[in-house]
Amino acid sequence: MGRRNDHTREELREMALQAAEKIIVEQGYAGLSARKVATEIGYTVGSLYLVFRNLDDLIVQVNARTLDELYDCLQTTVDERQPPRERILAMGRAYIDFATRHAHRWKLIFAHRLPQQEPTPESFIARVARMFELVRHHLQALAPQRSPEELALAAHALWSGVHGVAILGLDQKLQADHGLPVQFTVQEVADSLIDRYLIGLLQG
Amino acid sequence: MGRRNDHTREELREMALQAAEKIIVEQGYAGLSARKVATEIGYTVGSLYLVFRNLDDLIVQVNARTLDELYDCLQTTVDERQPPRERILAMGRAYIDFATRHAHRWKLIFAHRLPQQEPTPESFIARVARMFELVRHHLQALAPQRSPEELALAAHALWSGVHGVAILGLDQKLQADHGLPVQFTVQEVADSLIDRYLIGLLQG
DNA sequence: GTTGGAACTGAACGGCGCTCAATCCGTGCC
DNA sequence: GGCACGGATTGAGCGCCGTTCAGTTCCAAC
Numbered sequence: 001m002g003r004r005n006d007h008t009r010e011e012l013r014e015m016a017l018q019a020a021e022k023i024i025v026e027q028g029y030a031g032l033s034a035r036k037v038a039t040e041i042g043y044t045v046g047s048l049y050l051v052f053r054n055l056d057d058l059i060v061q062v063n064a065r066t067l068d069e070l071y072d073c074l075q076t077t078v079d080e081r082q083p084p085r086e087r088i089l090a091m092g093r094a095y096i097d098f099a100t101r102h103a104h105r106w107k108l109i110f111a112h113r114l115p116q117q118e119p120t121p122e123s124f125i126a127r128v129a130r131m132f133e134l135v136r137h138h139l140q141a142l143a144p145q146r147s148p149e150e151l152a153l154a155a156h157a158l159w160s161g162v163h164g165v166a167i168l169g170l171d172q173k174l175q176a177d178h179g180l181p182v183q184f185t186v187q188e189v190a191d192s193l194i195d196r197y198l199i200g201l202l203q204g
Numbered sequence: 205m206g207r208r209n210d211h212t213r214e215e216l217r218e219m220a221l222q223a224a225e226k227i228i229v230e231q232g233y234a235g236l237s238a239r240k241v242a243t244e245i246g247y248t249v250g251s252l253y254l255v256f257r258n259l260d261d262l263i264v265q266v267n268a269r270t271l272d273e274l275y276d277c278l279q280t281t282v283d284e285r286q287p288p289r290e291r292i293l294a295m296g297r298a299y300i301d302f303a304t305r306h307a308h309r310w311k312l313i314f315a316h317r318l319p320q321q322e323p324t325p326e327s328f329i330a331r332v333a334r335m336f337e338l339v340r341h342h343l344q345a346l347a348p349q350r351s352p353e354e355l356a357l358a359a360h361a362l363w364s365g366v367h368g369v370a371i372l373g374l375d376q377k378l379q380a381d382h383g384l385p386v387q388f389t390v391q392e393v394a395d396s397l398i399d400r401y402l403i404g405l406l407q408g
Numbered sequence: 409g410t411t412g413g414a415a416c417t418g419a420a421c422g423g424c425g426c427t428c429a430a431t432c433c434g435t436g437c438c
Numbered sequence: 439g440g441c442a443c444g445g446a447t448t449g450a451g452c453g454c455c456g457t458t459c460a461g462t463t464c465c466a467a468c
Contacts, residue, residue: 028320034456044417046458055456110371111317115234120376128372153388157369157397164368165361167314168332172324184357193361193401199408200400238425248448250427259425410468417462424455431448438441 013051013061015041020062021105028104029111032059056114060121063109066102067127073098074134084142085198091135092162092190099166100186110167135159143201158197165190217255217265219245224266225309232308233315236263260318264325267313270306271331277302278338288346289402295339296366296394303370304390314371339363347405362401369394 007015019040023032034055038045052058077094078087099106114120136155143151169186211219223244227236238259242249256262281298282291303310318324340359347355373390 029317030320033454035454045456046417047415049457050415107317111315113233113311113315116232125376149386153393153396154400156388157365157393157400160369160372160393161361161365161397162368163372164366164370165364166368167371168364168367172329182353184360189357189361189364192357193365196358196361196401196404196408197397199404200402203407204400204403237423239423249425250448251446253426254446412465412467414465415463417460419458419460421458422456425453427450427452429448429450432446434445435443436441437443438439 009051012041012043012047016048016051016058017062017065020058021065024062024104024108025102029108034058056112059108059112060114060123062105063112064123064127066105066109067124067131069102070095070098070106071127071131071134074131078134078138084138087138088135088142088158088198089191089194091138092194093187095162096166096169096186096190099170103170106166107170132156132159139201142198146201154197154201158194161193161197162190165193213255216245216247216251220252220255220262221266221269224262225269228266228308228312229306233312238262260316260322263312263316264318264327266309267316268327268331270309270313271328271335273306274299274302274310275331275335275338278335282338282342288342291342292339292346292362292402293395293398295342296398297391299366300370300373300390300394303374307374310370311374336360336363343405346402350405358401358405362398365397365401366394369397 016037019037020032023036023040032055034048035045037058038048048058052061074091074094077090079090080087082090132152132155135158136151139151139154139158140146143154146154165186169189220241223241224236227240227244236259238252239249241262242252252262256265278295278298281294283294284291286294336356336359339362340355343355343358343362344350347358350358369390373393
């Protein structure tokens with residue numbers, strides 16, 4: 001089993017993913033190309049296709065890693081000793097903060113479109129579900145009287161909402177002139193959404 | 205002023221935008237190319253660049269039209285004779301419905317990324333602001349005791365949230381398994397978000 | 409020393425966005 | 439009618455893209 005290089009398939013995959021992440025961070029989605037990734041890791045373009053089905057496959061795997069990092073970030077943020085409401089607000093802030101700090105990689109998760117009606121990959125669905133589940137867990141601590149269905153629905157609604165705030169906020173869509181002297185920060189908007197939704201969940 | 209064709213610049217622009225919309229509807233963002241648009245309207249690729257700065261410019265203009273259509277859709281939906289809460293829920297449903305019916309065009313609005321740090325175009329910011337303003341107007345009818353700042357913030361938060369629900373919902377991210385027998389529809393999730401946020405706005 | 413075959417290469421293909429010298433042809437003038 | 443002007447339009451060409459695959463290299467086993 002001759003191998004010219006010391007790199008196993010797995011090492012090659014890891015190197016390529018790291019190179020891709022570096023390019024995305026520095027140049028954004030538009031700056032990413034198979035040739036650049038290959039050059040960055042000292043291989044030629046053909047070798048990438050021994051490890052990835054195609055460039056979409058590589059991007060899907062980059063996104064999976066970003067989602068993992070985001071999940072870790074949210075999980076680490078939560079302090080179980082705090083009251084549930086504080087925990088959920090902290091997670092919201094951590095989400096916004098992550099999206100802001102890693103704007104290029106985070107945008108890629110949602111800017112990337114698979115061709116035509118290609119289904120959303122399982123790796124993606126599972127990771128989003130896991131994040132919803134984390135939110136649901138802390139919502140349960142806040143409103144234990146609610147049924148599992150209600151809590152799952154609430155987690156979906158609230159976290160999709162936070163996600164929407166992050167998207168529009170990062171594209172500066174929130175800096176629109178609304179005839180008022182103040183401009184809202186993304187954090188403020190997210191806080192407003194979470195705070196009021198939780199009140200509604202407790203009282204409604 | 206010799207002109208070979210009967211089409212003015214404005215007519216050319218209109219034809220190109222319609223052709224682009226057709227291609228996007230049929231083939232999605234990935235299927236769009238300058239050559240296809242040019243062929244579709246019976247011109248060659250060079251002519252497009254007499255009317256548009258580049259392809260990004262064309263897409264930005266397509267998106268502006270989609271946003272106008274969306275705004276009209278929301279405005280038409282609202283019946284002033286209904287109670288404010290009903291109006292806002294109706295707008296949320298109209299938003300989700302629009303995004304579902306015109307999925308390809310609607311996704312393009314948010315999938316399209318301008319190169320690097322190119323600022324979000326004014327046409328975009330203004331149209332999003334107008335939508336927020338529409339929401340704010342009806343929130344005011346619901347909670348007239350709130351200050352203009354509070355209402356503007358609430359409109360941003362709530363509508364960004366609805367937007368997030370639409371995004372994740374259209375990508376089937378909401379069909380994730382959460383160990384429950386039920387699956388939520390996008391409409392249900394949006395309703396949950398709006399309903400509870402409005403309760404929080406009234407009581408908080 | 410030989411050889412089988414995995415690892416790797418890189419030219420080639422069709423398509424992309426975009427440019428611009430060349431061409432076309434309606435118009436106004438004589 | 440003939441001519442020349444100049445805006446309208448063309449399309450080949452550039453450098454890039456994703457992807458393929460015949461060919462080359464060279465390790466491991468015998």
